[in-house]
Amino acid sequence: MSLRSELTALFSAAFAEEGLDPSFGDVAVSQRPELADFQCNGALAASKEAQRSPRDLALAVVGHIDAPGVIRELSIAGPGFINISVTNGALASWVGAMKDDTRLGVEAAAMPKTVIVDYGGPNMSKALHVGHLRAAVIGESIKRLFRFLGHRTIGDIHIGDWGMPVGQLIVELEDRQPGLPYFDPEYDEAVDGPYPAESPVDLDDLSEMYPAITARVQEDPEVAERARRATFELQNGRPGYLALWRHFHDVSVAEQKKDFGALDVEFDVWFGESTVNERLEPMVKRLLADGVARESDGAVIVDVAEPSDKKEFPPLLLTRSDGSYLYSTTDLATIEMRVDDLDMDVALYVVDARQSLHFEQVFRAARRGGIVGDDVHLEHVAFGTVNDAHGKPFRTREGGVLRLGDLIDLVTSAARSRLEEANIASDYDGAERDRIARQVGVAALKFGDLSNHRTTDYVFDIDRFASFEGKTGPYLQYSAVRIKSILRRAFDEGLEPGAVLAPTVDQERALMLQLVRLPEILDRAAKLRAPNVIAEFAYEVATDFSRFYEHCHILNEEDVARQASWLALVATTLDTLLLLVDLLGFEVPDRM
């Protein structure tokens, strides 16, 4: 419930009294804040159906509204806009209610769902790069949002660790170090002892091997055939390959935990394609037996085309003609696992938009195969790519990919420089400076990404990510830090927040109007799976606070009741900012 929804309820009832659809009563924030706080355009829309002029209708609707405690002024403007201004008393009591509520007036979901957020999705054996930033950052935010809204939410990294790339790496390593025991088909752990505990490669080796083998596979069909064979044997449990796979896996995951950890991206489970290996064969057999899947050119496919399709819809490939499995297979089996073991209601796949066809195929196959019922919602939450100034996927000047770890270091050191320029930083000890630099750097990076709508391909600009002024993550932090500072000083002077009084200053009133929008903003962000809605709102809250802060000196205020009210207002603003910042996935330092 928000102020806006309370107004909508009033106007919906008024339209209903005129015998019209209540949805005409939808109230929106005013587009002309100098005229009113809110507006209702329903009279214009309903005019035709009601066969009455919009102004007459607006007049009649306004006549039904009787809420003197909430509404200060109603007027009809232009062709039939209803302009609505709320009373200062109502505003104060809404903000007061937020202040006294640990959830800031946001109700938890009445019917909580089990939501799996599938994001990150790094391939094993590849260092994370800027391309992984969006999936991680958007997914993390969506996960936190659904969790805050009261859903049982599970973030799953879903590592790409069971497909062809692993087979390729096995072949590449065999060619480089053929003497390793993993490649000896005669090797028997029972006789020869366990495979070495030490990995034969580190992540740098793997990162270098991967493009090498990819190139070889492309130009040499024989190498490609060996890679397919190795993939097949791995998936069918060849011990040496499994032992090697374990090393590749552990080496990769260690690095991924470091990078994602540095970004405060926290997965609840570190499952991967390999997690569902045991399900693959029985699932495919069952789909064949049920007639959902069929053989085609030696492969197993599921026809997912539908009569209503506007274009040719390719089938989903479950098994290659050599018997090995693909990511389609593991994705399908993962859905099965999530339904069986995790009791999933909703799956949100935060994955590159380029994979939309794949997901559509998998979702259709899941429904055809009875793996999910109609009560389970599967959704691809697609996002755009990170490009360079020429619209091409971003590369460093040297032509390589920019590692995520290097990017984090870069923004962190930029934040540190900025901190050291500030004269107040000199008395911070080294550990605090490090922590602030990291928090500010991560905020700049994440906000820089999240303030774009997720579906847009955006241009990667290092200077933008390393800038801390204007519409940035650090601006939000800075606003919160100034409030923390005020509250600390107030506490030292023995001052405490009190009852929220009716606003008397424009900037104060604007801030209050902004704050009470919180519930509907989070609603909208969740509905659209769009963290940029949160980012935009957080920025507006911060700017409204800054204007208020510049205009009203809280600690010097002589009217003690007013001062206590202002302390309550900024404390509520702080709580709101801290929530929003947390939903965006970063933190606010105590000072900066």
Added chain:
RNA sequence: GCCCUCGUAGCUCAGGGGAUAGAGCACCGGUUUCCUAAACCGGGUGUCGCAGGUUCGAAUCCUGCCGAGGGCGCCA
């Protein structure tokens, strides 16, 4: 060829069928005996790719065209 996404200020991007399309950056000027100047205040920018259509009303919905990016069974 077919399908998907996108095209908004010099740049990067917001924008929920409504009134006068907004931010940040960049540029110019102002604000600090006062709660953190990573801030605030002021200054001007637009054929919302083009053309139709629906509508009382379209940046927003529909169609076509132009342009960019992406996808289209044995990669992920």
